[in-house]
Every structure is written in C-alpha cells, then in structure tokens.
Amino acid sequence: MSEWNTRKSADLYGINYWGANFFRINDQGHVEVKPAGDSGPALDLYSLVQDLQERGIRMPILLRFPDIIKARIELLAGCFARAIEEAKYTGVYRGVYPIKVNQQKHLVEEILDFGKAYSFGLEAGSKPELLISLAQMDNPGALIICNGFKDQEYIEMALISQKLGRNTVIVVDRFSELQMIINASKRLSIRPNIGFRAKLNTPGSGRWSETSGSKSKFGLTPSEIVRGVEMLQAETMLDCLQLIHFHIGSQIPSIQAIKAAIKEGARFFAEIYAMGASLKYIDVGGGLGVDYDGSGKSDSSTNYSEQEYANDIVAILQSICDEKKIPHPDIISESGRALVAHSTALVFDVLGSSEIVLKDFTLPSPDKESRLVQDLYDIYRSLSKENINEYYNDLVEKKRDTLQLFTYGVLSLEQRAKAEDLFRAIATKIVHIARGNPELEDIRYSLEAELSDTYFCNFSVFQSLPDSWAIDQLFPIMPVHRLQERPDRRAILVDLTCDSDGHINNFIDAESGGDQKYLEVHSLEPGHPYYMAVFLTGAYQEILGDLHNLFGDTDAVHVSLTESGGYQIDHVVEGDDVKEVLAYVEYNRADLIERVRKATESSILKGTISRSEARLLLEHYERGLSSYTYLSEESSMPFLPQQKKELSNGAYATNGNGPAGTDNTVHK
Numbered sequence: 001m002s003e004w005n006t007r008k009s010a011d012l013y014g015i016n017y018w019g020a021n022f023f024r025i026n027d028q029g030h031v032e033v034k035p036a037g038d039s040g041p042a043l044d045l046y047s048l049v050q051d052l053q054e055r056g057i058r059m060p061i062l063l064r065f066p067d068i069i070k071a072r073i074e075l076l077a078g079c080f081a082r083a084i085e086e087a088k089y090t091g092v093y094r095g096v097y098p099i100k101v102n103q104q105k106h107l108v109e110e111i112l113d114f115g116k117a118y119s120f121g122l123e124a125g126s127k128p129e130l131l132i133s134l135a136q137m138d139n140p141g142a143l144i145i146c147n148g149f150k151d152q153e154y155i156e157m158a159l160i161s162q163k164l165g166r167n168t169v170i171v172v173d174r175f176s177e178l179q180m181i182i183n184a185s186k187r188l189s190i191r192p193n194i195g196f197r198a199k200l201n202t203p204g205s206g207r208w209s210e211t212s213g214s215k216s217k218f219g220l221t222p223s224e225i226v227r228g229v230e231m232l233q234a235e236t237m238l239d240c241l242q243l244i245h246f247h248i249g250s251q252i253p254s255i256q257a258i259k260a261a262i263k264e265g266a267r268f269f270a271e272i273y274a275m276g277a278s279l280k281y282i283d284v285g286g287g288l289g290v291d292y293d294g295s296g297k298s299d300s301s302t303n304y305s306e307q308e309y310a311n312d313i314v315a316i317l318q319s320i321c322d323e324k325k326i327p328h329p330d331i332i333s334e335s336g337r338a339l340v341a342h343s344t345a346l347v348f349d350v351l352g353s354s355e356i357v358l359k360d361f362t363l364p365s366p367d368k369e370s371r372l373v374q375d376l377y378d379i380y381r382s383l384s385k386e387n388i389n390e391y392y393n394d395l396v397e398k399k400r401d402t403l404q405l406f407t408y409g410v411l412s413l414e415q416r417a418k419a420e421d422l423f424r425a426i427a428t429k430i431v432h433i434a435r436g437n438p439e440l441e442d443i444r445y446s447l448e449a450e451l452s453d454t455y456f457c458n459f460s461v462f463q464s465l466p467d468s469w470a471i472d473q474l475f476p477i478m479p480v481h482r483l484q485e486r487p488d489r490r491a492i493l494v495d496l497t498c499d500s501d502g503h504i505n506n507f508i509d510a511e512s513g514g515d516q517k518y519l520e521v522h523s524l525e526p527g528h529p530y531y532m533a534v535f536l537t538g539a540y541q542e543i544l545g546d547l548h549n550l551f552g553d554t555d556a557v558h559v560s561l562t563e564s565g566g567y568q569i570d571h572v573v574e575g576d577d578v579k580e581v582l583a584y585v586e587y588n589r590a591d592l593i594e595r596v597r598k599a600t601e602s603s604i605l606k607g608t609i610s611r612s613e614a615r616l617l618l619e620h621y622e623r624g625l626s627s628y629t630y631l632s633e634e635s636s637m638p639f640l641p642q643q644k645k646e647l648s649n650g651a652y653a654t655n656g657n658g659p660a661g662t663d664n665t666v667h668k
C-alpha cells in the first residue's frame, strides 16, 4: 500500500471543494480555518479545541467564525458590485439577511456590523423577527423587508418604525393584507412602503423548492396583483408600491432554475411598472445555494458560482428593463444560507466504537458444529476471486436461513452467534478481495454498508443537525486531526439519543456527487480523544434543533482571528444545563429535589437506605441538575457499552479500545 498523506485526506473528504477556501488541512494533519482565504491567517482547529476545553468549554462545541461571515458578505456584495459595474447597470445592490436562517443575537449583530459598508438590511418573516429587526437595525440606509403572515399589530409596528428612521418595506404576501395596510396607513397617517410578492409559475429545483404557482403558500396571483394595483390607484397610493418580490425556495442547485425564475419575476416587475407604479426595487428572494458536497452536480451542491448568480440576475433584469425602457431597479437579495452556513462548525468527540469487521476466524472442531455453521465455514475457507459471485449468493441465502432456523428452534443461540460471526468474517474477506475490481463493485458496496463500524458520538442529531434527520440533508463531516494517517475504518455515526433515528449513515461523496453509506475514519486510540466536526452548519440548524431526549443547546464560542496569527474569543454562549431543559417541560429544580429528598427520608425510616447513601444520592442528584446535558469525557466511560470485540483463533477478546478521551491533558 502506498504512503498516506494529508493531500489524500483532502481528496477523500473533499475539503478543498466544499471548504470554499475557508478550511484546509495543515502539515500537522489538522483541519485549519482560514477566513480570509489562502493568503490570510490560519487557525488550527485541533489546537483551538484543546485550548477551549482547558478554558472549561465542553464538548460538543459549536464554533462560530465571524470572520467567515464578513468574508461571505464581502463576497456577495462584491459579486453584485462587479456584475453591476461591468454591465453598466444603473441600479445598486442591497442585500438583506433573512433572520429566520439563524436568529442568534451575536450573529445578527455581526452581520449588521460587517454589512454596514454595503447597507445590508434585514428580512423579517414573523412578528418576533420584526421586533428583532426594529431593535437591532440602526443604519438608516439599510432596508427592513417585512414578509410572512401579518396582523394589525405587525403592520402598525412596521409603519410607525419609519418614524424612527427605519427604512421598512411591508411586502403583501396574501391579498387580504393589502386592505389592512391601507387602513392602518390612514389611521396613523403614515404612508407605507409597499411590496408585492408575486406567485411565480416557474418551479424551483432541489430538495427545498417552494411549491410554485397556485399551490404556493405565499404570493399574489396575476389577477390579485392587477386588483391590488387598482386598489392602490383608487386610494391615490400607487406611489407607495415600491417593490416586487419573489422567492422560489432555498438551496437551488441549478442556475437554469434561478434564471427562469428571474425572467418571470422581471416580467412581473416590468408589467407592474407599466401600470403606473414607480417601482424602485426588485427583491429576488433567497435560494443562492451552498456547496455542501463539493461536487458541483447534486442537490447538495450548486452548478454555479456566486459571481455567475449575480451576473445572471443583473443581465436578465437589464435586458428586460431596457427592452421596456424602464429604469433599472435596485436589486435586493435575501440570501441567508449562503451568508451564514460556512461560518459554523460543530466539533464533537467520539466516545467509543463497535467493530463489525472480523479479520480472522477458526473453528477448532468443525464437525461438532451445526450443518449451517459447517457450510459457512467451508465458504469462508474456500472463498477466492473465482467463486466470489457464487459464494456471495450463498451467503445471502445462509443469512436468511440463520434467522429462520433460530426462530423455529432448530438453531441454538450459540450456533447462531457462530453463524453470524462467520457471516462477518466472510463479508470482510469478500470486501477485501473485491476491492479494486470494478466487476465486483455492487457486491462490495452492499457488504461494506453492512460491515461499517459504529462510532458513538457525543452530540444529538436532533439538537445540532435537525435537517440531517428530517430531510436527509448531507453535511461535510470529517476528523479534525490525524489526517496524515490513513483512515483504516469505515463507520456510521450514532448520537447520544435513544432514538434509532439518531444516527448519520449518509455521507457526501465529493467525487460522484452521490452519497456514501459510511465515513472513512481512524481507529480509536485508548486514552486519546478523537475529534470530528460537522461543517457548514450555520444555516437553519440551530433554531430547528430540538430537545429530543432532553439534550440541550451545546456550548458555543465566537472565535475571531487576529492579525498576529492568534485568535480571540468574542463570546462564549453557554449551553443548557439539565435543570434548564427540564424547565422547558415544566419540571422545577427545587420541586424535583424535594421529591427525591422525601423518598430518601421515608426509605431511611424503613431502613432500606443509610444516611450516608441518601446523602450521596442527593449530592449526585443536585450536581446532575446543574450539569451539561452531554457527556463529559471523564464520565463517559461507565455509560457506554464496551462492544468492541475481536475474534482471533476462535476466542473472544475484549480489546481495550473503549471510549476515547479519558486523558484530556494533551497540550500543544
């Protein structure tokens, strides 16, 4: 086998593709973050995680990199500025950040701070989000776009906010809202800035596409738009109509779909303008995709760059406006995912593993075994390249037989155990022989999926990667260290919840744009932690995350790089402790302790528990209520099954390859 190196790891995990120049592997074999691209400073994630743990920040840790947000804002604004300049388009670009993508206060503040130079605004999709926008936005040049379901209170607040100097546009998402806006405006004597959201017929594409046409939840049909224009005209308010908006869904993988939507949207714009509305803005919504797998050709990816996106939008608007001889509108986009996804990564430790691969199997006296075990043993011993196809089919059949014979009471538990071990040993051998042989790809693929090891990971899919569970979204996942070593195991990842859905068994494949059923990882080393990270988790995951099994928010840190090559921690956001998640479901700390205390009192009276045992129990109980909801490295050991077993020469041996990280005193 040839030598392994960090370049091979980079290819294997695709980091140079999905990393978007923000993430690299360094010479030590660690992942590093480079927010300003190749020429800027770098921060070693492995060392960072060690430093953070020394400061008492606990695994799993959500790492946020404000520098990446800055870079993404500059990228997007820069792409539009270039497109506009080159095309001699006469409008300007004005981005707004849709708060729903990640509402965390520090992150919103970072966006407004970095976006100030580009007059970046905010998009609110609900009343609470409008309340955030009104408080946080103090840049009079920036827009606040109000979308979503609106009631009178929402509309009045948006109107009055103009008196604070806020540049608020109320977008009519449903026809009935228009009358409410007109009424409120008369009542308050404030002229509104109104937008119309058009229902496009052009379908989006990909996993997140909105239902289009008459089925879509939001937007006005052509006939509603015509009636709306007439209504405003009758009220002499047509000058208030300033903006046309549309949104065809998130993570649009194909530029063709985007172009088709912009064309239709631009036609709406031109027609409404021709009806007498002095429109100033076109708002093309969100949908700008993130390349989660680096392939450039799947639903998890994009077949276009940010520059192409900007160029196409500008070119289409320009040509339609020029054709109709109307002024070029300012362009608003509501990119959320594309602004914040890269800025966050979740780092977690692997607590232990169970291994399926069986390298060696011998039966001391085969003739004493059941027919089935003997047959399997024969297959195992005589397996070769020539008979692999035939034996594979036998194997599948024997596997079915094993279960049936056991169910009928013909096969003992001990014989079933041997049969299953033999199955693993045969499968391991087949995979070994089939590797590198294109004709045996199918066989290898089906067996490899079954042979994947299980890595027990210290996080909750439901809390930290809800879209992985809910809609099978793929995220790039990889170890953050040991990348100069060949990964010698294939694993699926399971989380801490008791839910059988709490796992990740689909991983990106940057080369094919497909997915693969396992991740290549390194063997765990006793006494040494193994750190992995899920990247590009900054969009949607945090707020959709839930408290399944009462695993709460993780610790989060905002880390900025300094000029001198160091870093500083801007914020530490402590995750939930147990009593906080219990309070969400109405359990009160004092009450819980009181109940347990009473139970100990009566048991002391009955003599079933001693005073010192009772005290120990209460101490543990109180400490438990104040602890992190995830496992700490020291305490992880007793909870996890020591499932790793390796069979050599017919004997089970427990290998000490248990939970990693009992020694966390590694320093740089």
Ligand SMILES: *Cc1c(COP(=O)(O)O)cnc(C)c1O
Binding pocket: 098, 100, 101, 123, 125, 147, 247, 249, 250, 251, 285, 286, 287, 288, 334, 335, 336, 337, 338, 539
């Ligand atoms: C969710 C949403 C967005 C954000 O979309 P991204 O694909 O994350 O950029 C923008 N506009 C509206 C109306 C939305 O509902």
